[in-house]
Every structure is written in C-alpha cells, then in structure tokens.
Amino acid sequence: MSMRIGIDIMGGDYAPQEAVLGAIMAQKELPAGIRLVLIGDRERGLKLLRDNGADENLFDLVHTTEVIEMAESPTKAITQKKDSSIAVGFHLLKDKSIDSFISAGNTGAMLVGAMYSVKAIEGVIRPVITSIVPKLSGGMGVLLDVGANADCKPDVLFQFGLLGSLFSQNVYKTVNPKVGLLSIGEEKEKGNLATLAAHQLMADTDMFNFIGNIEGRDFFNDMADVIVCDGFTGNIVLKFAESIYGILHKKNIHDEWFERFNYEYWGGTPILGINAPVIIGHGISSAKAFNKMIGLAREVTESNLISKIKSSFEYAT
Amino acid sequence: MSMRIGIDIMGGDYAPQEAVLGAIMAQKELPAGIRLVLIGDRERGLKLLRDNGADENLFDLVHTTEVIEMAESPTKAITQKKDSSIAVGFHLLKDKSIDSFISAGNTGAMLVGAMYSVKAIEGVIRPVITSIVPKLSGGMGVLLDVGANADCKPDVLFQFGLLGSLFSQNVYKTVNPKVGLLSIGEEKEKGNLATLAAHQLMADTDMFNFIGNIEGRDFFNDMADVIVCDGFTGNIVLKFAESIYGILHKKNIHDEWFERFNYEYWGGTPILGINAPVIIGHGISSAKAFNKMIGLAREVTESNLISKIKSSFEYAT
Numbered sequence: 139m140s141m142r143i144g145i146d147i148m149g150g151d152y153a154p155q156e157a158v159l160g161a162i163m164a165q166k167e168l169p170a171g172i173r174l175v176l177i178g179d180r181e182r183g184l185k186l187l188r189d190n191g192a193d194e195n196l197f198d199l200v201h202t203t204e205v206i207e208m209a210e211s212p213t214k215a216i217t218q219k220k221d222s223s224i225a226v227g228f229h230l231l232k233d234k235s236i237d238s239f240i241s242a243g244n245t246g247a248m249l250v251g252a253m254y255s256v257k258a259i260e261g262v263i264r265p266v267i268t269s270i271v272p273k274l275s276g277g278m279g280v281l282l283d284v285g286a287n288a289d290c291k292p293d294v295l296f297q298f299g300l301l302g303s304l305f306s307q308n309v310y311k312t313v314n315p316k317v318g319l320l321s322i323g324e325e326k327e328k329g330n331l332a333t334l335a336a337h338q339l340m341a342d343t344d345m346f347n348f349i350g351n352i353e354g355r356d357f358f359n360d361m362a363d364v365i366v367c368d369g370f371t372g373n374i375v376l377k378f379a380e381s382i383y384g385i386l387h388k389k390n391i392h393d394e395w396f397e398r399f400n401y402e403y404w405g406g407t408p409i410l411g412i413n414a415p416v417i418i419g420h421g422i423s424s425a426k427a428f429n430k431m432i433g434l435a436r437e438v439t440e441s442n443l444i445s446k447i448k449s450s451f452e453y454a455t
Numbered sequence: 456m457s458m459r460i461g462i463d464i465m466g467g468d469y470a471p472q473e474a475v476l477g478a479i480m481a482q483k484e485l486p487a488g489i490r491l492v493l494i495g496d497r498e499r500g501l502k503l504l505r506d507n508g509a510d511e512n513l514f515d516l517v518h519t520t521e522v523i524e525m526a527e528s529p530t531k532a533i534t535q536k537k538d539s540s541i542a543v544g545f546h547l548l549k550d551k552s553i554d555s556f557i558s559a560g561n562t563g564a565m566l567v568g569a570m571y572s573v574k575a576i577e578g579v580i581r582p583v584i585t586s587i588v589p590k591l592s593g594g595m596g597v598l599l600d601v602g603a604n605a606d607c608k609p610d611v612l613f614q615f616g617l618l619g620s621l622f623s624q625n626v627y628k629t630v631n632p633k634v635g636l637l638s639i640g641e642e643k644e645k646g647n648l649a650t651l652a653a654h655q656l657m658a659d660t661d662m663f664n665f666i667g668n669i670e671g672r673d674f675f676n677d678m679a680d681v682i683v684c685d686g687f688t689g690n691i692v693l694k695f696a697e698s699i700y701g702i703l704h705k706k707n708i709h710d711e712w713f714e715r716f717n718y719e720y721w722g723g724t725p726i727l728g729i730n731a732p733v734i735i736g737h738g739i740s741s742a743k744a745f746n747k748m749i750g751l752a753r754e755v756t757e758s759n760l761i762s763k764i765k766s767s768f769e770y771a772t
Contacts, residue, residue: 285639376671378671391708393708
C-alpha cells in the first residue's frame with residue numbers, strides 16, 4: 139500500500155530536532171510504499187537528516203516559513219500564519235497530498251486547523267481528543283475527551299461512546315469494546331446532569347456495547363475498554379496521572395506497568411471525528427515519541443478507521 | 456475543656472468492632488474532659504469494651520435499635536429509621552448532647568441527616584465534603600467538593616473557596632491559605648462554563664487568597680492549599696488516587712509519601728458548611744481510622760471552626 143505521512147517538524151519544545159530524529163528512526167522500519175513528508179524549515183530539516191546520516195532522498199520536505207507558537211491563540215494563528223507548518227500540513231491533508239498529519243505543536247491550533255480544513259465528519263457534533271489508558275491486564279483502553287470540549291451535552295457524550303468504540307475496535311482490534319460512562323457511582327441514578335441524560339441515551343443504543351457507569355477507581359481494571367467523559371474531567375484526570383508518573387520517576391520508583399504512563403510509550407493520540415487521521419503529540423515530544431506517533435498514524439490509516447466512522451454516522455443520522 | 460464526641464458504632468463494613476476498638480485507642484490519649492459517646496447496639500458495644508479490656512465507665516453508650524445500610528436511599532432511611540445510629544446521632548448533635556458526630560456509614564444519609572438536623576449555616580448554599588491532599592513538601596492540602604454536589608453553580612464553587620480556606624486556616628493552621636480553582640489551564644480563559652464564571656467571582660474577592668486556576672498536575676505541589684472543584688470531578692480524582700494507592704500496594708511498592716494516600720492515615724473527612732462538626736469515614740474504616748477521626752473531630756471542635764464559618768458568612772450575606 140502507498141501512504142504519505144505528514145510530520146510538522148516545527149511543533150513541540152525540541153523542534154525541529156526531535157521530530158526529524160523520530161522520522162529517521164521510523165523510516166528505517168517502514169515498507170517502501172510509505173513515505174514521510176517533513177513539513178517545516180527545509181534547510182534545518184535537511185541539515186538534521188544529513189548530520190544524522192540519513193539519506194535525504196528517502197524523505198519529502200515541504201518548506202514553510204512560519205511557526206505557530208505554543209501560547210498563540212489557535213484561531214488567530216491558523217488564519218493569519220498561512221505559511222506555518224500546521225496550516226500547510228492541513229492544506230496538504232485536505233488536498234490528499236498526505237494521508238495523515240502529525241504534530242507536537244499547539245493543540246488548539248491543531249483542532250482549529252482540522253475543523254477548518256478536513257472538517258468534522260458529517261453527523262459528528264464535536265471532534266474529540268483521546269488518550270490511551272494502560273490496563274493492568276496488559277490491554278489498552280481509550281479515554282475521551284481529554285480536553286477538546288470542556289462542557290459536553292449528553293448527545294456529545296453519546297457520540298464519544300461511538301467514536302471510542304470504533305477506534306478501539308479498528309485500531310486496537312478489541313472485539314465488541316465495552317464502553318463505560320465515567321461517573322460518581324455505578325448506579326444509573328448517580329452522576330451529574332449531563333451524564334445522567336447520557337446514560338439514558340447510551341442504555342438505549344445498539345450502536346455500541348454500553349456497560350453502564352464506571353468510577354474513578356476503574357480506569358485500569360478491565361471493566362471498560364472505552365471511558366467516556368467530558369473534556370474537563372478527562373483533562374484533569376490525564377494531567378493527574380502524568381503527575382503521578384512524574385512523582386514515581388523522581389522518587390526513583392520503577393515499575394514496568396507505571397512506565398506505560400509515560401507519554402513516550404504511546405507517542406501521541408488521535409483527534410477523532412474528523413475526515414482524516416490526525417495525531418497530536420505532547421509538547422515535550424522526543425524522537426522516540428515521534429517515532430511512535432508515526433506508527434500510530436500508519437495504524438489508523440491502514441485500519442480505515444475514518445471511513446468506518448463515516449459509515450456509522452451515516453447510518454446514525 | 457469539656458467535650459463529648461459522638462461515634463456511630465454501627466456504620467462501616469466492620470461495625471461495630473472497628474468503631475469500638477478505635478474509640479478504645481482514642482480514649483487512652485484523651486484528656487479527662489473529653490468523653491466518647493458510643494451510639495448503637497449497647498450490648499454489642501459493652502461486650503466489645505469488656506472483651507478488649509476497656510473500662511466501660513470511661514465511655515457513654517446510647518442504645519439504638521436500627522441500622523441504616525450502605526445501599527439504602529438516604530432520605531428515606533433517615534426519615535423512616537428514627538432509631539438508627541445515624542438518626543439518633545444527629546438528634547444528639549442538634550440537642551448539643553454531643554459536640555461532634557462521626558460515622559463511617561452511608562455518606563448520603565450522613566449528608567441528609569446533617570441537613571435535616573443541625574442544618575446548613577445561614578448563607579451557605581451547599582454544604583460540601585472535603586478530602587485531604589498530602590503535599591509532597593509534607594504539608595496538607597484540602598480538596599472540595601468530593602461528591603456531595605455533582606453539579607455546581609459558580610457561586611457554590613466560590614463558597615467552597617471560602618469554606619476550604621477557613622478549614623485550612625483554622626484546622627491545619629495554614630497562614631493565608633492559597634485557594635486554587637481546578638481547571639484545564641492556568642489562564643483565566645481556560646475552563647468550563649462554571650469555572651470560567653467562578654474564576655471571575657474569586658478574582659474579585661478579598662474574602663480569601665485566590666491564586667487562580669490550577670491543573671490536574673498541581674494537586675501535590677505547593678501551588679494551592681485549597682483545591683476547589685465540583686463534586687463530580689473531585690469524586691473521580693479521589694477514587695482515581697485511591698486506585699493508584701491500591702495498585703502500588705498490590706505491586707508491593709512502598710513509599711512513605713504514597714502511604715499518605717491511605718485513608719487510614721487521615722481517618723475521615725469533615726462535612727463543611729453545617730452548624731456542627733461532622734466527620735464521615737470510609738466504609739472500610741479500621742480501628743486506626745476511627746481513632747484518627749476522633750482526633751479530627753476534636754481538632755475541628757477546639758478550633759471553633761463552625762463559629763468562624765458562621766461569622767464569615769454573616770459578613771458575606
């Protein structure tokens with residue numbers, strides 16, 4: 139299969155070095171049909187390829203002159219910096235010059251860029267950012283939303299269940315993924331106004347395998363493969379988990395399972411509900427993380443997740 | 456000083472044994488003026504005192520014939536089981552026959568019982584359940600709400616800031632406690648609808664020391680002494696933290712600081728915003744936890760927290 143994966147080499151705290159080094163790592167293991175497209179300052183990209191002994195002919199480079207900084211206002215930046223690596227990346231993605239797009243840059247700009255270019259899939263009310271949840275049993279769960287939507291109406295939470303279920307099924311190959319609604323009690327009467335109503339919508343559907351409410355203690359057990367919550371709660375839990383990892387690390391406590399809390403283990407996380415595979419990475423992304431993100435972009439593309447989401451939402455609306 | 460601390464000996468998974476054993480532990484260290492009042496099945500209470508070599512004359516026993524179970528509907532249970540240990544405990548508290556009340560029983564029934572008997576302090580919109588947050592630096596933070604109010608309006612969040620600040624100042628003796636609003640970014644423009652509005656209210660007050668938004672990664676650092684959030688988010692984070700402690704424990708990873716995640720280290724947590732000191736404990740409370748709760752009830756009473764909250768809310772309304 140032929141595939142082109144676009145990488146914003148200007149995004150992230152250690153850009154462009156870590157992005158290019160990650161691309162070099164990934165390229166060594168990719169089959170011939172998969173091409174990496176480095177988007178950013180061409181001269182700096184070329185120099186990094188050469189300095190690190192990579193054959194520049196194995197990569198495509200797309201030159202851009204602007205960079206969206208981490209602290210910039212997303213909408214303003216995307217509309218004004220037309221020659222930024224993020225804006226150009228989405229332009230290429232919309233054109234189908236690339237099949238997927240990866241960046242460790244400004245998350246807000248990535249979300250806005252996605253909405254302006256490839257756009258939300260018809261029927262999807264709000265695209266969503268996911269996070270990987272390492273299960274104690276060794277499997278992988280998915281948590282969504284982790285920050286794109288601070289306030290979520292019940293129908294939005296319902297759609298997160300469907301999006302997460304399709305992701306888990308197609309990318310993680312989970313059979314009939316169990317979808318849990320994050321709440322403050324297992325009983326359907328427990329929750330806030332949004333989850334109480336979402337619970338009802340989910341209980342009535344046959345579009346995914348809803349197993350009911352789960353609680354804050356159930357992230358790492360096997361109760362649910364997909365954990366649905368609003369982006370406020372999800373973001374707080376995600377950052378809380380990251381801080382626990384950081385504390386363990388500082389205390390020199392090492393454990394194989396807790397090591398999977400390290401963002402490097404996964405690289406990045408997809409935006410779901412848009413018309414193309416887009417992976418966003420942590421601002422501090424290392425070469426190893428970029429390598430993982432490239433692998434994930436490939437998996438998402440090969441799984442045909444996007445067209446499967448489209449079919450499901452066509453059927454739903 | 457003379458003081459009477461009421462203990463529901465029928466609440467919790469290991470009742471009455473652990474409650475009575477905890478009372479025996481605590482009694483040994485209490486000054487003569489402080490009397491423990493054991494509320495529940497008198498015969499079972501007396502037998503436990505005798506079997507464990509305690510002098511029954513050092514305790515008061517108030518006999519009750521009913522027990523509110525963990526799964527019972529709070530309002531129904533409180534109104535129908537008038538001779539339950541929780542209902543009788545609140546009756547004694549309202550009468551001032553006891554100065555504080557402790558239970559590891561049905562949390563909902565404790566909240567409803569408090570509202571029906573001693574009632575919310577005038578001006579307090581919603582009483583709140585707190586949780587202790589062990590700081591890496593050794594200090595103690597307070598998180599509120601952890602479950603009493605799933606949906607919180609901005610003015611309710613504002614009041615949590617004041618209640619938490621008064622608790623931190625009077626019970627933990629923190630000087631000018633730093634109050635942080637839990638959100639998804641440090642900037643005041645980041646948050647959900649409730650926190651965005653609450654941020655504004657908090658920024659405009661001189662009733663407590665508001666330091667702005669804090670994030671999920673800031674629980675254990677020294678940014679804030681008081682962490683304010685709605686009861687949905689707080690409950691999920693609390694249970695998440697408990698699950699991390701459980702996982703570390705199972706993995707045989709021992710660390711002095713993480714040991715402070717153990718509920719036993721603290722015993723229980725107060726309901727704030729009502730007209731008397733009430734401490735609620737974990738359902739699995741051990742004797743050690745009951746001993747700690749008795750200590751906390753004493754501290755809260757000695758600090759005159761309730762009258763300080765009353766004065767602040769009088770001034771505020």
